[in-house]
Amino acid sequence: MSLRAIALFILFGCATIARGETALSVTQIAPGNYAHRGHDDVATPENGGDIANVGFVVGTRCVAVIDTGGTLAEGRALRAAIRAVTALPVCYVINTHMHPDHIFGNAAFRDDHPQFVGSVTLAQAEASRADNYMRALNRELGNAAAGSEIVPPTMTINGAGTLDLGGRTLTLRTWKTAHTNNDLTVYDEKSGTLWTGDLLFVRCIPVVDGSVVGWLDDIARIRQMNPRHVVPGHGPLDPPWPQSLDAEQRYLADLARDVRAAIKRGETIRQAVDSIGLDEKDEWLLFDMYHRRNVTAAYAELEWEQ
Incomplete structure (x- = not known):
């Protein structure tokens, strides 16, 4: 495909390619790095x-997919979007963590044998919630969930590892429990592009499904990158750095501080949920859906901190 054709594909979003598949709209964030905003x-x-947000990175040898959607x-x-950009094989499908909106598209790549x-x-985290995730997916999406399934990892990272795409090296890193207990980031050394997974939420409220304390520790380390x-x-996509990280850090730090104070005052978890951080409502999308859950998670974690 010519550079002009690629540019037109990116500009006009969804495109229909030769096999009649509809391709996900993607934006080239940096050379070789393409992302779709959910x-x-x-x-x-x-x-x-x-x-x-999902996407892919293209080397001279092959392609790495980073999260596959819901x-x-x-x-x-997403696979059709890749084929609209390159004919190179997909050699890696990377999941940044276990949540359904990032993993349920994996099966679309099974025939590529990545x-x-x-x-x-x-794998253990996915297995522990697989039944609940499948029931919720079918309940929430109905027919749109057809064929979706969990495809577990065949290659795991513990600490750090690298993937060679040909002329482009990805550094993968695991983190202490934060958003979840299985968070992973991907860094393209050549372009300086960091794929954070859900260790970074921008505008949408951060969701604590792991540890607020661990997340704050991880943010301090991510900032150094x-x-x-x-x-x-x-x-x-590609928000200003580190300002986008600042907002998330402030929210989580305030959450931890206020929950600790509520515990010290002897407030119950219900009292804390009904009072903490409600002035943040206008700062975050999906606040009503997730903020009280965050207070509950933080209280459960911090109650026994001492």
Whole structure:
């Protein structure tokens, strides 16, 4: 495909390629790095579970996919987007963590015979919630969930590892429990592009499904990476750095501080949920959906801190 054709594909979003498949809209964030921005919403039949940022990195030898979306259909659309850019094989499918909006498109790539890559703790985390995730997916999306399934990792990362795409090296790193207990980031050394997964939420409220304390520790380390480009798990692509990280850090730090204070005052978890951080409502999308859950998670973690 010519550079002009690629540019037109990116400009006009969804495109239909030769086999009649509809390709997911992608933006070239940096040379070789293509990302799709998911909807700022919860999964619904209308958005088809397309609520997370997903994408791919192209080397001279092969392609690495970074998260595959919330359904088999989205995974197929992402694969079509790859084929609209390059004919190179998909050699890696990387999942940044276990949440359904990032993993349920994996099966679309099974026939490519890639390595499915994730944190060393990913498989167990997926297995522990698989039944609940499948029930929720079918309930929330109905027919849009057809064919979606969990495909576990065939290659795991414990600490750090590298993947060679040919002329482009990806550094994968696992983190202490934060958003989840299986978070993983991907860094393209050549372009300086950091794919954070859900360790970074922009505009959409951060969701604590792991540890607020661990997340704050991880943010301090991520800040030191100084990437040139960033793909967050949710929200605008390539946001200003480190300002986008600042907002998330402030929210989580305030959450931890206020929950600790409530515990010290002897407040119950219900009292804390009904009072903490409500003035943040206008700062974050999906606040009503997730903020009280965050207070609950932080309280459960911090109650026994001492």
